[in-house]
Amino acid sequence: MLLRIDAGSPEPLFAQIAATVRAAVLRGELAAGERLPSAKEVAGSLDVNLHTVLRAYQDLRDEGLIELRRGRGAVITDRAERYRELHDEIPRLVARARDLGVSPSALLALVKEASS
Amino acid sequence: MIASSTSAPVEQARHWRRRLAPSMLVAPLAIAALGCVALLIAAPRLPASVIVHWGADGTASGSPYSALLCLPLTALVSAVLWGALRRPTDVRRTAFLRVLLGLPLWLACFLTIALVGSTVLQAHPGAPVPGVPLLVGFVVGLVAGGVAGLTAPEPPALPAAPALRAQPALRRGERLVWLGRATTAPGLGAIVLGALGAAAVLVVIAGLAMRPAVALIAIVPGLLLPLVASVLHWRVRIDTRGVAAVGALGFPAIRVPLAEVAGAEVIAVAPIGDFGGVGLRFGRGVTAVATRGGEALEVTRTDGRRLVLTVDDAATAAGVLQALRA
Numbered sequence: 385m386l387l388r389i390d391a392g393s394p395e396p397l398f399a400q401i402a403a404t405v406r407a408a409v410l411r412g413e414l415a416a417g418e419r420l421p422s423a424k425e426v427a428g429s430l431d432v433n434l435h436t437v438l439r440a441y442q443d444l445r446d447e448g449l450i451e452l453r454r455g456r457g458a459v460i461t462d463r464a465e466r467y468r469e470l471h472d473e474i475p476r477l478v479a480r481a482r483d484l485g486v487s488p489s490a491l492l493a494l495v496k497e498a499s500s
Numbered sequence: 501m502i503a504s505s506t507s508a509p510v511e512q513a514r515h516w517r518r519r520l521a522p523s524m525l526v527a528p529l530a531i532a533a534l535g536c537v538a539l540l541i542a543a544p545r546l547p548a549s550v551i552v553h554w555g556a557d558g559t560a561s562g563s564p565y566s567a568l569l570c571l572p573l574t575a576l577v578s579a580v581l582w583g584a585l586r587r588p589t590d591v592r593r594t595a596f597l598r599v600l601l602g603l604p605l606w607l608a609c610f611l612t613i614a615l616v617g618s619t620v621l622q623a624h625p626g627a628p629v630p631g632v633p634l635l636v637g638f639v640v641g642l643v644a645g646g647v648a649g650l651t652a653p654e655p656p657a658l659p660a661a662p663a664l665r666a667q668p669a670l671r672r673g674e675r676l677v678w679l680g681r682a683t684t685a686p687g688l689g690a691i692v693l694g695a696l697g698a699a700a701v702l703v704v705i706a707g708l709a710m711r712p713a714v715a716l717i718a719i720v721p722g723l724l725l726p727l728v729a730s731v732l733h734w735r736v737r738i739d740t741r742g743v744a745a746v747g748a749l750g751f752p753a754i755r756v757p758l759a760e761v762a763g764a765e766v767i768a769v770a771p772i773g774d775f776g777g778v779g780l781r782f783g784r785g786v787t788a789v790a791t792r793g794g795e796a797l798e799v800t801r802t803d804g805r806r807l808v809l810t811v812d813d814a815a816t817a818a819g820v821l822q823a824l825r826a
Contacts (some may be wrong), residue, residue, distance in 0.1 A: 385679050386816055392673030413813070421679040421735075429677035429739040 397432055401440035409467045420458040512656035517585050523648040525578050528608035532574040535612035539567050545623045567615035578604040594773045602649025606641040613637030661768040661795050665815040667823040677739040678820040680811040684732040684791040696721045731780045734789050736811050738820050745789055763800040764821035766814045
């Protein structure tokens with residue numbers, strides 16, 4: 385699994401880590417039942433605080449994408465299949481917004497508005 | 501990981517292996533079975549106790565039926581070799597492969613003629629020298645196995661390695677890690693660990709039956725067990741520190757600092773042909789964690805030595821390592 389974060393970005397590091405995992409699920413690189421690397425290993429490699437990685441994993445657990453089990457670590461749940469369904473639709477929406485001149489932040493706000 | 505479908509190379513490999521069935525399975529088993537039938541026909545005329553030539557001191561006497569062993573031994577070797585050729589990534593066009601392809605037939609001829617021949621001859625007093633069947637079996641086996649190995653059809657070419665998936669170079673403030681693994685097929689791992697465990701148990705039982713001190717030899721497979729278990733599954737990490745491959749139990753650990761990485765490529769490997777087998781292998785200028793055949797990450801060090809890791813998604817791993825070096 386590839387994890388890439390930008391310490392200079394205004395987006396919090398934990399959100400970036402969670403976003404990387406979601407993207408990997410969407411692309412099908414992480415399937416249901418697969419285990420994420422331990423938070424300690426990720427924290428050491430990315431040179432971030434352990435709690436930053438744990439926060440990312442907790443967020444992913446709260447949305448149901450992973451399960452945190454003592455001794456087994458973080459495991460991708462069956463919800464991965466549902467995320468995967470969106471794989472084709474999201475790029476379509478993004479491309480359409482670009483064609484229409486709707487900025488990414490405006491699109492994000494629109495999606496948020498529609499989901500609430 | 502991305503699911504792999506039954507592809508053309510797999511189909512080609514199956515087809516190739518089916519064409520080898522006559523020389524690797526049918527003929528060896530038929531020869532050994534014929535030998536067993538011949539022995540059973542001759543058995544009533546044999547003394548109850550015959551000289552078993554392959555005994556520890558060469559003159560041990562045993563049951564004439566011990567020659568029936570040629571059938572299970574032949575079946576075992578044929579089945580293991582047949583199983584080893586299951587996947588297209590397991591074979592490479594080498595001379596060693598020809599030896600493997602001829603081995604079942606050689607073994608069948610050698611064992612059958614040597615064991616059955618030397619036993620049956622003892623029905624006739626004043627029979628020729630007991631060593632003759634051994635020599636005849638060896639030579640006949642060499643000819644038959646050699647012909648089988650050399651005339652076997654050429655195996656399909658190895659599937660090509662996937663193209664390297666390039667990653668954008670790191671910008672200032674960016675951090676990157678790739679975490680992957682190199683894993684042995686569960687079935688193969690179970691066979692290896694099962695065999696070691698069985699060896700340990702057998703030694704203990706045999707030791708207790710003969711002399712308790714002998715049971716201490718079980719320490720050898722006992723110590724090997726965790727070491728072998730550890731090299732069946734590896735965690736691989738690529739980040740700004742470099743490449744680290746660590747066995748399942750935390751050892752052995754192989755590390756290449758980023759400053760010593762001269763290059764990273766995706767290659768296709770066939771463990772038996774390239775490294776002589778599966779697992780942690782050492783060759784001339786190369787260290788390989790070869791848990792399976794197929795795509796692998798090849799890291800070249802600044803001193804020219806190479807590290808080969810059969811990680812899943814080697815294309816991304818190589819791209820990440822190149823991006824880290826840039």
